[in-house]
Amino acid sequence: MDGMFDQHWLLEAVDLLVRVVEAAGILIIFVGAMMAFVRFVIVGLRYRQSKAFVPIRLTLGRFLTLGLEFQLASDIMRTAVAPTLLDIAELAAVAAIRTALNYFLAREIKQERREIAELGSPGSADSNQAGPGRAS
Structure with a gap:
């Protein structure tokens, strides 16, 4: 009975x-x-x-990548305790999809950084300038 209680507590945690x-x-x-x-x-x-929207997409891509990493971490945690073969297969599929998304997001972020460096961006230059109510 004690072992079953401990396992139930672990699953709940x-x-x-x-x-x-x-x-x-x-x-x-x-x-x-x-x-x-x-x-x-x-x-x-x-x-x-x-x-002007390139830096915005770059920032959004960073947030998406980070958020997807947290989601993948939760999927890994979910299957860490007594996984079945089906759980492992589902994790592999989800991990593959999220890894692919992260790969393409990272590639796009890299490309957009290059565009910013080559062309400059009015949106990012403006956000770095001091204006009313802004500290430099």
């Missing part, structure tokens, strides 16, 4: 931790999306040039 890590990933993605949206509106009203 892992489930709680998984939910916390999942929530962190969701929160990271949500915050990044909201920040990108606000910057999109501001930059869109000021510049109306497509190259």
Whole structure:
């Protein structure tokens, strides 16, 4: 009976931790999306040039990548305690999909960094300038 209680407690603890890590990933993605949206509106009203949106996409990509890493961590934690063969197969599929997403996001971030370095960006230059209410 003691061993069964300990295992039940462990499963409950892992489930709680998984939910916390999942929530962190969701929160990271949500915050990044909201920040990108606000910057999109501001930059869109000021510049109306497509190259002005490159830094916004770069920032959003970073948030998405980080959020996906948290989601993958929660999936790994979920299957860490007494996984079945089906659990492992599902984890492998989810990990492959999320790893592919991270790979393509990282590649796009790298490309956009190159564009910023080559062309410069009005949106990023403006956000680094001191203005009313901003410290340099």
